[in-house]
Amino acid sequence: MPVPSVVRARERGRLAEQNPIVLRTEMLTKTYGSLVAANEVSIEVHAGSFTGVVGPNGAGKTTTLSMISGLLRPTSGRVSVRDVDVWSDGPAAKRLIGTLPDRLRLFDRLTGAQLLYYCGVLHGVAEGVVAQRSAELAEAFGLESALGRLVSDYSAGMQKKIALACSMIHAPEVLVLDEPFEAIDPVSASNVTDILEKFVAGGGSVVMSSHSLDLIQRVCDHVSIIVDGSVIAQGTVDAVRDGLSLEERFTKLTGMSDARKGLEWLHGSSDSE
C-alpha cells in the first residue's frame, strides 16, 4: 500500500525543521501609497521543505512571492536565498530561484520546445543540458506531443504545466510558485504533486501559494497564513493547525466566520411578497 502524500508531508515537516534555512525574508514590506500590500513579512524556508502560503483573496500572497522572486521591488526589507541577497545581487540569486508567477503571460508565440529552450538558455544552462532536460520535463509533465505547437494554442492547464517546466529547467534550489495548481485537472495535479515531492525529496524547497487549504494540508509540510499583508501564523502544518483541520484553524484565525452576517435579503425570501 503506497504511503499517501499527507503522511509523507507530516514526516517531512519534522525532518525539514533540522535542515538549514535556504530562503529567508526579513521584514518584507510593500506599500502602494497608503495601501499596505505586505507588512513586515518574515518567512523562513528550510531546505527540503514544501511550504504553503495561504490567505484570503487580496491578502498579499502574490505580492510577497513576487518580491521573493525578484519581480516586484519591496519598499523595505530583505530577501535572501542561500545568503545571496535577491535585491542586491539579482543575477546570482535568480540562478537559485525558479519562478512561476500568477497572471503573467508567457512568451506564447513560441512553440513549447522553443519556450523551454529559451528559458533554459536565459538561465545560463548549457545547450546540451537544455536538450536533455527539455525532453525529460516534457515527458514528466505529459507535454511531449504538444512541444511543436504554439504555447498560445495550449489550454490553460497545459500553459501552467509548461510554465512549471520552464521554472525548473535550470535546476533551482527554491521554487516559488504562485497558484501552481490553478486550472490543472485532477490527474495532472497529482502528477505535478509527484514531481514537486520528488524535487523536495532531493533537497530542493518549494514555496507555493494556493487558495485550497485542503491541498496545502495534504502536500505541504510548512505553512504561512497571510491576512491583510501580515503573517499571522507560520510553522509546520501540524503546529499551525493545532489539532484542528487547517480550514477550521484558518477560519478561526481570520475571523472569517463572523463575516457571515448580512445578505439576508438573498436567502430565499422574495421581494415581491
Add this chain to the structure above:
Amino acid sequence: MVARLFRLRVALLGGAFRGSAAKGLRTGLLYALLGAAAVLLAVAPARLLPSGQERATVDTIIGAIVLGAAFVVPFFENRRNLEPRQFAQFPVGNGAIGVALLVTSIATWPFLLLLSWLTALTVVRPEWLQAGWIAPAALLLAALLALCAVRVVSALSKLLAGARNAGTIRTVGVVLFVAFLPVAVFAAATAFGADGTAAAASTAAAVAWTPFGAPFGAMALAATGDHSGALLHLAVVGAAILLLLLAWFPLVRLSNERIDRPLAPDTARAGLGWFERFSARPAQVIAARQLTYWARDPRYRVALFAIPVAPVVMLIAFAVAGADLRPLALVPLPVILFLLGWSQHNDVSMDSTAIWEHVASGIRGWADRAGRLAPVLMIGLPLALIGSSITVTILGEWRVLPAVIGMNISVLLVACAVSSVFSVLMPYPATRPGDSPFSQPQWSGSGSGLAQTLSMILALLLVVAPVWYAIIAIVNVEFGSNMWALGFGIGYGVIVLLLGVAIGGRLFDRSGPELIAVTQIFD
C-alpha cells in the same frame, strides 16, 4: 603527398561530370561556357580597343577585378575547396600538406579557367611579349597570386567561421554582391561613357599599385619601355605572394591542430527555427525569439509596410514644390532607416508578454537590449548597403558611394541606439501582442507623445554629425572626404549604438521590476 593529392585532384576534376549523362552534359556545357567567357574576357578588349594606353587601362582594371575576386570570393563561398583539416589524420607533416594543397590547386576547374584567360591574354597581346621576360613573369606571378589567395582566404574563412556559420557567411556574401552590383554596372557604364576615360585611367593607375592590378600594370609599363617601373610593380605582387605564403603555413598548422567544438549539442536547437541559427547565449536567443515574433506577429509587418510611406510623401511634397529631383534621391533611404531604427523605441511594451522571464532569469540588461535589435539590424544593414548602391546610381555619381553608405549606416545605428535607451526609459502603451495592429491600446495616459517626441529629437540631434560629414563629401566629391565620411559614419554609429545598448542595459538592470509593473498595467 603531392603526387597522391594530385591524383585526387584529377579525379575530382572528372568527378564533376559523373552521375547521369544529363549531369555530365550540363557540367560540360557550363565549363565550356565559362571557358569561352574567360577567353572572351581576354579577346574582347583587343577587338574593341586599339592597342595603347586605353587598352592597357581596361586590361589593368579587368585583371585587378579577376584577381581581387580570387581573393574575396573564397571567403564567402568555399564549399568545394579541399582544406588542410581533411588530411590531418594522415601520417604527413603539416608542411607537406600545405605544400601539396598549394601545388595541386593547379588541377582545379577555377584555376584551369584562370589559365585559359591568361593564355588567351598572351596570345592576343603581342605587344606585351615584345618587352621580353617581364610579361611571362607577370602572368606567372598573377597565377601564383590567385593560387595563394584562394588557398589562404578559404582556409581563413573556414577557420574563422567554421562549418556552423558557413551559411551565414554565404548569405552575407550574396547580400554584398547584390548591394554592389548596381554601382559596379553604373561605374562601368560611366567609365565607357563620354568623359569616363580620364576617371578610368586614374582608377587604373591607382589599382596598378595594389597586388591585384600590379601584374597588369607591370606589363603595360614594360610595353611602353619603362622597365624599372614594371619591376617595381612586380615587386608588389611578389611581396603579396610572399605574405600569403607566410600566412598559409601557420594557417595549415592552426587548422590541423585546433579542434572545433563538436556539432553534436546542436541537437538541442535542431528544428527550433531561428533558434537553430543563433548560439545558445542570452543575447542570441533573445534575438532569435525576436525574429520569430516578427515573423508571427502582424503588428510588426504593418509597421514595416508603413515606414516607406513617409519618404514617399516627402518626395511628393518636394516634387510639388518644384525641387530638383536628382539630389532628392539621397533622401528616402536615410528616412526609412531612421524610422526603422526609431520604430523600436517602445519595444518593451510592444513585446511585453513575458518580460518577467527576462527579469526573473537574471540576465544582464545589455543582453536584452542587444538581442532586441536583431530584426531591425538584419533588415536595416542589407537595406542600407543595397539601398545606398541604388541611391548613387539614381544620383548619377558613383564616387560618393562611401559617403552615402557611411551616412545611412550611421543613421540606422544611431536610431537603434536611441530606441534601445528609450524603450526602457519611457515605455508607453502599445497594441497588445496578438491584437489587431490597427486597434488602439486599452490604456490611456500621459507618456506616449512625450516619449515619441523626445526620442525623435534626440535621435535627430545625434545623427547631425555623421550626416554633416556625408553631405560635405557628397557636395565636394573627393576621395579623402568620402572615405572619412564612411569611416566616421560607421565608427560613430557603432560607438553610439554600443553606448545606447550599455545605457539601456544599465537602466534595464536597475528598473526591471518597474518595467514589469508598467507593462502589466497595459495588459
